[in-house]
Amino acid sequence: MKAANMAVQVGLVMALALAGSSAYAAEPKPLPPKPSVGDIVKESKAADWRALDLDNTLYMDLPGGRVVIELAPTFAPNHARNIKALAREGYFDGLAIIRSQDNFVVQWGDPDEKNPKPIKNAKAKLPAEFTVPLKNDTAFTRLKDVDGYAPQVGHSNGFPVGRDPKKGETWLAHCYGMVGVGRDSESDSGGGTALYVVSGQSPRHLDRNITVVGRVISGMPLLSTVPRGPAPMGFFDKPEMQIPIKAFRVAADVPEGERSKFEIMRTESATYQKVVEAQRNRGGPWTKVAAGHIDLCNAPIPVREAK
């Protein structure tokens, strides 16, 4: 994923194949040109970026390529630790993607409910980490924009978050690409053996109802294009629909030559505030009406390959 490709959603400008042409009224009030998200990313400085922490980065290798997940231990310390323990004991290796529900989530884990893969040292279940105390998070940068799901929203160290100052709680938000921990009806019934990624419109009503552990920072198309499952909730009803997980490893355990190297824009930087503003109020000539607003899950968090 190159920086140029991160200039997401910067318009639908395209060479239309036009047969014939007619003169229409001139543009009403053109907006002044402004730097785009792509322009700001391009002009950013080295200090605006941070490397991934290899001990909190996961590689899920699928037949089609690699998915890179950044864990957020600030928001789910026990689950992040347990998922790394699961990875390190090889729990996910040979398991599969087992669910793809359109406009919702893609999920992976053990396809064999009747004869489940045993867990060696990691935990099968953990107490929920739906929220953490506000004081755990020292990197929050608030978005000034209104949000219906949380009293405050913004970013913390490269992750979209909600917070409730009155309750003293903060949590990771269910935006596209966020990774959560599947559970049954009991809050404490998940532990990380079943993971999912948001692959559609952000299901923010799940916020504070599920432990969210991180974000896919590369390889999202390998998950988002998985054919949708025909069973209820997009589960696969035939083994041949499953996509096998070749390997699921902590980046720190992977030989250096096999590592994927990415950098994340520091969301606490002034440059990131410019990124947000560029998306909040896009300039002309393509844009005719600036939104004057940005939803939390529409704020791009730039990722680039490290040199």
Added chain:
Amino acid sequence: MKAANMAVQVGLVMALALAGSSAYAAEPKPLPPKPSVGDIVKESKAADWRALDLDNTLYMDLPGGRVVIELAPTFAPNHARNIKALAREGYFDGLAIIRSQDNFVVQWGDPDEKNPKPIKNAKAKLPAEFTVPLKNDTAFTRLKDVDGYAPQVGHSNGFPVGRDPKKGETWLAHCYGMVGVGRDSESDSGGGTALYVVSGQSPRHLDRNITVVGRVISGMPLLSTVPRGPAPMGFFDKPEMQIPIKAFRVAADVPEGERSKFEIMRTESATYQKVVEAQRNRGGPWTKVAAGHIDLCNAPIPVREAK
């Protein structure tokens, strides 16, 4: 798409393969059970649904199956008319899906910019229909929830809409599955020869910047899983990536035996208000914290097969 499958986003309940078990603290304050979206759809009456208007329904037949699009002539009368004229002269037949950008849009039209397919009777360009006067829309039902992109949001005859009473304008909102008209920088440079569908997080900043013409009401997975294009903005850079459009027809022109029969829940019905409320404040046992809010693009608009 059966009604049962429209009970979207009703949770991640699943049989977790649990090895071992531990006792954790009891659930804090369980929410009382409430009817789910699926329950309300199941209990709905015939009068809560309307059939599709065959003269404003399009079938795009792809190798993998059919995409059904409902046009919204209230919001884009000239574009709806022109797209039907394009369909009726066979313009789209043999053209292709030419773009798939992750978490954004999938687009179709003429892949051959240098030697474009000629248009016979339809128009290549039309004046923009980014908004229409409020008085054009008599079916609006307002959502009480806050929205950052529009002074008011809600639904009109099965479509998500924004409106600005001060300016006297209303428009279709860029939610998942909405179909828009690609254009170049000039507002009046589109006409319907290049169409796209929203396939990711709702890009509401495009509202009032593009003519939106309708909504995919069946077959969305055929579009949302199209492998992402490697060229900038997800365009395909090799002809073999294109997915051919076998036929693109107005439903009214299709022999009855070949028609797809669907019904849409009337968004002005009391039952639809219950659907919205069920999603806004979901009950237990799975849900622990009710959101107390729903974003416009998270409000499901139920579709079912007609008997």
